[in-house]
Amino acid sequence: MAEFEFDRAVSVTGTPAAVWELITDVPRLVGWIDVVHDAREIEPLSHYSAVIQDKVGMFRLRADLDIHMTEVDEGKRIVAHAEGQDRQVGSRITIDAEVLLDPAPSSTSVRVSGKYGITGNVATLGSSAIKRKGDKVLKEFFGHLSSDSSGA
Template structure:
């Protein structure tokens, strides 16, 4: 079962309040990552659904995810669990993550960390392939966050 921890930080020139407002606007943030399709807010800062679509070699992944906020310190940090599956390619995905904001001199540091697990057919592509996809997702998120929050 391919799984891996992830961690990355970015310092931007905006206040924690401004960062929180942007980073918790799920429709905006979902648009930053190409593999995230339709997103529905079930309950603000509590529950969401999303569709994850991507190509893994011969497999076309279309996973419906349920996203639950597991811990919330409003304005400072949010932890979540995204869990779902694609029944057609027999693949399950679980991502546990935390986004935390740390105020600093003239800006805010955004910390993101967590762990992902992939089980099933797509996992047969190997952890290296899945890791590259996960790294691409993180790169897209942080590139867009930097552009938005340093503008």
């Protein structure tokens, strides 16, 4: 299994309530990250589904994700677990993430930490290719969060 940890933070314009509204707006989030498609809310702030689709090396990965919010402290914190499988290329994905909002006088700090892993054929590509993809997803998330929060 190729497994990676992440821990990034950014300070964005807006109150914690406004930032919370942004990060819990699933259709908006899907537009923020190129590899995520077809997100569906099954139960608000509890259960979602989505598809991760991307080319990773010589593989075309398409995994249906089942996403559960395991802890929600309204306006402050979300802990999520997602897992899915691409049976065609024989790979499994797991993601565990925590999002923390911390108010400051004129902004809100958003910290995203956790780990993700992939097994099977895609994992044979090596850690550098998979890590680059994960870093790109985080960069997209924080970039859109920063720009969208300044307009909120």
